[in-house]
Amino acid sequence: MNRRGPVFLARRSYRIRRLRDGARLLPLAGVFLFLLPILWAPAETVTRDTARDGIYLFVVWGVLIAVAAVLAPGLGTGEEAEAPASAEDEDGAA
Amino acid sequence: MPFNLLVLACITYVAFLFLIAFAVERRARRGAARWLRSPLVYTLSLSVYCTAWTFYGAVGYAARSGLEFLTIYLGPTLVFVGWWWILRKLVRIGRQQRVTSIADLISSRYGKSTLLGVIVTLICVIAATPYIALQLQSVTLSFGVFAAAGSYGWALPDSDATALWVAVGLAFFTILFGTRNLDANEQHTGVVIAIAVEAVVKLVALVAVGIFVVWFMASGPSDIIMRIGYSDIADWDLVPSRWAGLIGLSAAAVMTLPRMFQVLVVETSDEAHLATASWAFPLYLAAMSIFVVPIAVVGLQMLPAEANPDLFVLTLPLSQGQGGLAMLAFLGGFSSATSMVVVASIALATMVSNHIVMPLWLSLRPTREVTGDVRRLVLVARRVAIAGVLGLGYFYYSHSEGATSLAAIGLISFVGVAQMLPAMLGGMFWRGATRVGAALGLTIGLVVWAYTLFLPSFGPVAMIPQAVFDHGPFGLAWLRPRALFGAEGLDPLIHALFWSLTLNTSAFCLGSLFSFPSPVERVQGLAFVNVFDTERAEPRVWDDQGAADPEELLKLAQRILGDEPALLFFEDAARQQGKAGYLPDPTPAFLDALERKLAGAVGAAAAHAVIAEVAGRARVTVADLIRLADETAQIMEYSSRLESQRSELERTARQLREANEKLTQLSIQKDAFLSQISHELRTPMTSIRAFSEILMEGDVPPALAAAQARIINEEAIRLTRLLDDLLDLSVLENGTVQLDLRIVSLTEMVDRALRAARQTRPERSFDILRDLPAEALFLRTDPDRLTQVFINLIANARKYCDSRDPALRINVKQRGARVIVDFIDNGSGIPKDKQQIIFEKFARLTDQTRAGGAGLGLAICREIMANLGGTITYLPAQGGAAFRVTLPLRLEKSPRADAA
Structure with a gap:
C-alpha cells in the first residue's frame, strides 16, 4: 500500500478507468454465461436436468448482481469531476 | 371468501x-x-x-x-x-x-x-x-x-x-x-x-x-x-x-x-x-x-x-x-x-x-x-x-x-415496443442517424409486427383470413404472415421478432445513409451523442438577433407552466443576467433554457413550435454548422468567445441605454415636478393670501368670514399634506424611521386598507376579489406602515383602473418564510416603457392634476417596503396593473438599521 506509485500516471484515475472497463465487460460476461446452456447437449439423458440448469442460472445471476454491487459505488461518485482529459476512453468515441 | x-x-x-x-x-x-x-x-x-x-x-x-x-x-x-x-x-x-x-x-x-x-x-x-x-x-x-x-x-x-x-x-x-x-x-x-x-x-x-x-x-x-x-x-x-x-x-x-x-x-x-x-x-x-x-x-x-x-x-x-x-x-x-x-x-x-x-x-x-x-x-x-x-x-x-x-400476450407487446430500439440507440450513438431513417425504420417495423404477430393474435380468422395464412395475400406465398420470405419452421414469435427488427434496422440505416439532416436535427444529434462532453460549447438553436418580446414570452410561459412557476423562472433568469424584475433579455441562452422548461410540460416539438412563433424562426446558420464540425473546433472556440463577448457588450450597451433613458426621463420628471410643486405651493398660497387680506379688512359678514376661513384652512391642510409626504419620504430614505413591530393579522390589515381607500373616488363601485383562507396569516411587522402601502395600492387602483367594471384581485401566498401579496386590477395596466419609473419620486403617468397627490405614493411605498425588509415590484403580463408586495413573515428588527 505504501509503495510509491509509478510517476507516469495517476494511480487513482487509472484505477477508476479500469473500473469502468470492468463495468463495460460485465454484461458481456453475463451474455456469454446466460447463453451457455444452449451448448449443453442433452447427451446422457433424454430430458435435460432442469433443476441443475436452474441452479446454474441462479448462481450466475447472483454472481452478476454481486459483482455489479461491488463496482457500483466506485462508478457512481463524481464521474465527470474525475474524468481525465485524455482521449483514452472518451465516451464520444463509442 | x-x-x-x-x-x-x-x-x-x-x-x-x-x-x-x-x-x-x-x-x-x-x-x-x-x-x-x-x-x-x-x-x-x-x-x-x-x-x-x-x-x-x-x-x-x-x-x-x-x-x-x-x-x-x-x-x-x-x-x-x-x-x-x-x-x-x-x-x-x-x-x-x-x-x-x-x-x-x-x-x-x-x-x-x-x-x-x-x-x-x-x-x-x-x-x-x-x-x-x-x-x-x-x-x-x-x-x-x-x-x-x-x-x-x-x-x-x-x-x-x-x-x-x-x-x-x-x-x-x-x-x-x-x-x-x-x-x-x-x-x-x-x-x-x-x-x-x-x-x-x-x-x-x-x-x-x-x-x-x-x-x-x-x-x-x-x-x-x-x-x-x-x-x-x-x-x-x-x-x-x-x-x-x-x-x-x-x-x-x-x-x-x-x-x-x-x-x-x-x-x-x-x-x-x-x-x-x-x-x-x-x-x-x-x-x-x-x-x-x-x-x-x-x-x-x-x-x-x-x-x-x-x-x-x-x-x-x-x-x-x-x-x-x-x-x-x-x-x-x-x-x-x-x-x-x-x-x-x-x-x-x-x-x-x-x-x-x-x-x-x-x-x-x-x-x-x-x-x-x-x-x-x-x-x-x-x-x-x-x-x-x-x-x-x-x-x-x-x-x-x-x-x-x-405469457403469449405479454410477448406480443414486447416485440411491438422493441421496434423503437433501433431509432433510440441509433440516435444516442450515431450522429449520422436522420429523421427519414428513423421514420422509415419505425413504420416498417410497426407494419411487419402488426402483420406477423399483432393481428394474428386476435385468432386465425378475426383479422386475417385463413387463406392468407395458408397461401399468402394475393397468392404470394412468400408473404405468408407466419413464414415471411419462406422462413418456415420458426416459432411465430421469433419469426416476427427476427423479420420486424431486421427490416426495421435496415430501413433505419439505409434511410439515414441516403438522406440529409436538417440543421436542428444536426444540433440535437450532437447534443445527444456527445451528452457527456460538457466542455463543448452548447450548440444554440436560437439566434442572437431574435427580437422576442420578453413580455410575450412570459405570457406564453404562464399559459403553459402556470403563473407562479413561470414568474419564478423568469425572475431567476433575470437575476442571472443581472437584471431586476421579471423580464430577462431574450438571449439565445435564455430562449434555450425556456424551451427546455416548456418541453418538460408539453414535449420538445410543441415547445419548439410555440417559442418559434414568439421569437421568430429559429435560425441555425451555416456558421453554426461549421461550429458543429470537429475539425474547426478551435475556430469555433475562438469565434464563440468573440460572439459571447459581443453579446455581452450588446447586453451591457442595452442596459446602459436603459439606464440613460431612465435618467433622462427622471430629469424631465424632476423639472416637471418642480414646476408642478411651485404650482401646487403657489395656488393655495395665493388663495390664502387673497382671503386673509379680505378678512383683515374686517367688514365681512360672519357667515362669509367663516366660509373664507374654511378655505384658508383647507388650503393650509393641502400644503401640510404635501410637506408631510416629502418629510416622510426623506425620513424613510435615511433609514431613521422607528418601526413599531407587532404580531398582526394580515386579514385585518387588508380590511383596514380597503376601508380607508374607500374614500378615494367613493362614487366608483369596485369588485374586490379576496382569498380569505390564504389571507389568514399572522405577520410580525409594522402594521401601520404596511397598511399604508396597501392603502396606496388600493387607492391607485381605484383612481387609475380604466375598466368599465373595475375589479381588484388580492392574492396572498406564503413562500417559505416570506409572504407575497399581489394586487391585480383589470384595467389596461402600465405600459412597458413606464414600468421602469413608476417607483421613482415625482413620477406620474398622467398629467392630469385630477389624480391629486404629487406622485410620491409609490416612492413612499418602495421605501416603506425596504424598511420592512421586503420589496414592491410591478408584475408584468397579468392582464392589468399588478403589484407584488413581498415581505418577511417575521421581521426581527429594522434591516436598514442593521446595515447602517
Missing part, C-alpha cells in the same frame, strides 16, 4: 395507496422529505416491470415451458448490470433534454419532429393495448378463483362485466393519481412512492407463497429439486433461437416499454440512483423468480389436471385452506396489475397529449397567438387519453378472450 369482502379489500387497498401518494406529494411540496427520492425508492419503482404477467403468468409459463420464463428477467438483468453502456447515457440525455416520454426522446433527437412523435406514440399505444388487456384478464381471473372457491352461494357476475368494472376503476384511479396537476418536469413523486409500496407488497406476497410451498407443502429445497426431476417441467426443451431471442427481446423491452421509460428516465431525481439500481433491480427480479419453478412443480402435482397454471399462486394456498395467504397473494397480483396500468397509462397519456393533441391544437387554432389556458387543455387531453387507453385494453380483452395465455 365472500365477493363483497374481496371488493372491499381492493377498494381499501387502493384508498390506502392514494392516501400515501397524497401525503407524500404534500410533504414533497414542502421539501421536507428527501428520503422519498432515495435509491431504494427508485429501484422499487422500477419493479413496475413485474406486472401481473410476472406475478401469475410466470408460474404458468414455467409450467408450460420450463425455465424459458427466466429469459424475461435475464435480459433486463444484463441491461442493468451493463448500465455503463446505455442506461447511464439514456438517463443523462433524458434529464438534460427534459424528456417527457420515449416519444419525446425520439422526436427531440431527430430535429423535434412532430411526425416521429406521432409514429412512436402510435406504436406505444398499440403495443400497450394487449398488455393492459393482460392486466384486466389477470385481475378478472383472480376474482374468478375466489368466486369458484367461495361456498357462500355467490357467483361471479360475468367475467366481461368484471373486467369492465376493473377497467373503469383503474381509469378513475389513474386520473386521480396522475393528472391532478401538470408538473413542469412531468414527475409524479406521489405515484412513484405508491408504486414502490406496491413493489414491496407483490414481492412479499410472492415470497410468502413460495416459502409456504417449499417448506410447508413440500419438505424443503432438496425435496423440491427431486420433485422437479419427476415433474412434466423436466421435459422442457431449450429452443436455442427462443432462448437467445427472448433474452434479447426482454433486454430491448426494458428500455423501450413506455412505463419503464417513465420510471427509469422521466421520474429519476438523481442519476446516482442508477448505480444502486444496477444491482438492486436484478436482485429484485431474482427474488421474484426464485420461487416460480417450485410453485409450478408443486401446483402441477397437487392440483387437478384441469387447473389453470396461471393461477397456481392463488389456488395452491386456497387448496390448503390458507385463506389469509391467498388474500395476500391476491393483493400482490392486484398490486402488480394496478401499478403497471397506472404508470403505463400516465406515460401513454403524456405522449398522446404532447405529440398528438398539442400539434393538432397548434395547427388548428384560429389565431397565431397562444391564448387560453393551455394547461387545462393538456390535462383534459390526458384524462381522456387515460380513459381511451383503458378502453382499448378492455376492447382487446373482450375480443381476444381465451385465445392466448398470459
Whole structure:
C-alpha cells in the first residue's frame, strides 16, 4: 500500500478507468454465461436436468448482481469531476 | 371468501395507496422529505416491470415451458448490470433534454419532429393495448378463483362485466393519481412512492407463497429439486433461437416499454440512483423468480389436471385452506396489475397529449397567438387519453378472450415496443442517424409486427383470413404472415421478432445513409451523442438577433407552466443576467433554457413550435454548422468567445441605454415636478393670501368670514399634506424611521386598507376579489406602515383602473418564510416603457392634476417596503396593473438599521 506509485500516471484515475472497463465487460460476461446452456447437449439423458440448469442460472445471476454491487459505488461518485482529459476512453468515441 | 369482502379489500387497498401518494406529494411540496427520492425508492419503482404477467403468468409459463420464463428477467438483468453502456447515457440525455416520454426522446433527437412523435406514440399505444388487456384478464381471473372457491352461494357476475368494472376503476384511479396537476418536469413523486409500496407488497406476497410451498407443502429445497426431476417441467426443451431471442427481446423491452421509460428516465431525481439500481433491480427480479419453478412443480402435482397454471399462486394456498395467504397473494397480483396500468397509462397519456393533441391544437387554432389556458387543455387531453387507453385494453380483452395465455400476450407487446430500439440507440450513438431513417425504420417495423404477430393474435380468422395464412395475400406465398420470405419452421414469435427488427434496422440505416439532416436535427444529434462532453460549447438553436418580446414570452410561459412557476423562472433568469424584475433579455441562452422548461410540460416539438412563433424562426446558420464540425473546433472556440463577448457588450450597451433613458426621463420628471410643486405651493398660497387680506379688512359678514376661513384652512391642510409626504419620504430614505413591530393579522390589515381607500373616488363601485383562507396569516411587522402601502395600492387602483367594471384581485401566498401579496386590477395596466419609473419620486403617468397627490405614493411605498425588509415590484403580463408586495413573515428588527 505504501509503495510509491509509478510517476507516469495517476494511480487513482487509472484505477477508476479500469473500473469502468470492468463495468463495460460485465454484461458481456453475463451474455456469454446466460447463453451457455444452449451448448449443453442433452447427451446422457433424454430430458435435460432442469433443476441443475436452474441452479446454474441462479448462481450466475447472483454472481452478476454481486459483482455489479461491488463496482457500483466506485462508478457512481463524481464521474465527470474525475474524468481525465485524455482521449483514452472518451465516451464520444463509442 | 365472500365477493363483497374481496371488493372491499381492493377498494381499501387502493384508498390506502392514494392516501400515501397524497401525503407524500404534500410533504414533497414542502421539501421536507428527501428520503422519498432515495435509491431504494427508485429501484422499487422500477419493479413496475413485474406486472401481473410476472406475478401469475410466470408460474404458468414455467409450467408450460420450463425455465424459458427466466429469459424475461435475464435480459433486463444484463441491461442493468451493463448500465455503463446505455442506461447511464439514456438517463443523462433524458434529464438534460427534459424528456417527457420515449416519444419525446425520439422526436427531440431527430430535429423535434412532430411526425416521429406521432409514429412512436402510435406504436406505444398499440403495443400497450394487449398488455393492459393482460392486466384486466389477470385481475378478472383472480376474482374468478375466489368466486369458484367461495361456498357462500355467490357467483361471479360475468367475467366481461368484471373486467369492465376493473377497467373503469383503474381509469378513475389513474386520473386521480396522475393528472391532478401538470408538473413542469412531468414527475409524479406521489405515484412513484405508491408504486414502490406496491413493489414491496407483490414481492412479499410472492415470497410468502413460495416459502409456504417449499417448506410447508413440500419438505424443503432438496425435496423440491427431486420433485422437479419427476415433474412434466423436466421435459422442457431449450429452443436455442427462443432462448437467445427472448433474452434479447426482454433486454430491448426494458428500455423501450413506455412505463419503464417513465420510471427509469422521466421520474429519476438523481442519476446516482442508477448505480444502486444496477444491482438492486436484478436482485429484485431474482427474488421474484426464485420461487416460480417450485410453485409450478408443486401446483402441477397437487392440483387437478384441469387447473389453470396461471393461477397456481392463488389456488395452491386456497387448496390448503390458507385463506389469509391467498388474500395476500391476491393483493400482490392486484398490486402488480394496478401499478403497471397506472404508470403505463400516465406515460401513454403524456405522449398522446404532447405529440398528438398539442400539434393538432397548434395547427388548428384560429389565431397565431397562444391564448387560453393551455394547461387545462393538456390535462383534459390526458384524462381522456387515460380513459381511451383503458378502453382499448378492455376492447382487446373482450375480443381476444381465451385465445392466448398470459405469457403469449405479454410477448406480443414486447416485440411491438422493441421496434423503437433501433431509432433510440441509433440516435444516442450515431450522429449520422436522420429523421427519414428513423421514420422509415419505425413504420416498417410497426407494419411487419402488426402483420406477423399483432393481428394474428386476435385468432386465425378475426383479422386475417385463413387463406392468407395458408397461401399468402394475393397468392404470394412468400408473404405468408407466419413464414415471411419462406422462413418456415420458426416459432411465430421469433419469426416476427427476427423479420420486424431486421427490416426495421435496415430501413433505419439505409434511410439515414441516403438522406440529409436538417440543421436542428444536426444540433440535437450532437447534443445527444456527445451528452457527456460538457466542455463543448452548447450548440444554440436560437439566434442572437431574435427580437422576442420578453413580455410575450412570459405570457406564453404562464399559459403553459402556470403563473407562479413561470414568474419564478423568469425572475431567476433575470437575476442571472443581472437584471431586476421579471423580464430577462431574450438571449439565445435564455430562449434555450425556456424551451427546455416548456418541453418538460408539453414535449420538445410543441415547445419548439410555440417559442418559434414568439421569437421568430429559429435560425441555425451555416456558421453554426461549421461550429458543429470537429475539425474547426478551435475556430469555433475562438469565434464563440468573440460572439459571447459581443453579446455581452450588446447586453451591457442595452442596459446602459436603459439606464440613460431612465435618467433622462427622471430629469424631465424632476423639472416637471418642480414646476408642478411651485404650482401646487403657489395656488393655495395665493388663495390664502387673497382671503386673509379680505378678512383683515374686517367688514365681512360672519357667515362669509367663516366660509373664507374654511378655505384658508383647507388650503393650509393641502400644503401640510404635501410637506408631510416629502418629510416622510426623506425620513424613510435615511433609514431613521422607528418601526413599531407587532404580531398582526394580515386579514385585518387588508380590511383596514380597503376601508380607508374607500374614500378615494367613493362614487366608483369596485369588485374586490379576496382569498380569505390564504389571507389568514399572522405577520410580525409594522402594521401601520404596511397598511399604508396597501392603502396606496388600493387607492391607485381605484383612481387609475380604466375598466368599465373595475375589479381588484388580492392574492396572498406564503413562500417559505416570506409572504407575497399581489394586487391585480383589470384595467389596461402600465405600459412597458413606464414600468421602469413608476417607483421613482415625482413620477406620474398622467398629467392630469385630477389624480391629486404629487406622485410620491409609490416612492413612499418602495421605501416603506425596504424598511420592512421586503420589496414592491410591478408584475408584468397579468392582464392589468399588478403589484407584488413581498415581505418577511417575521421581521426581527429594522434591516436598514442593521446595515447602517
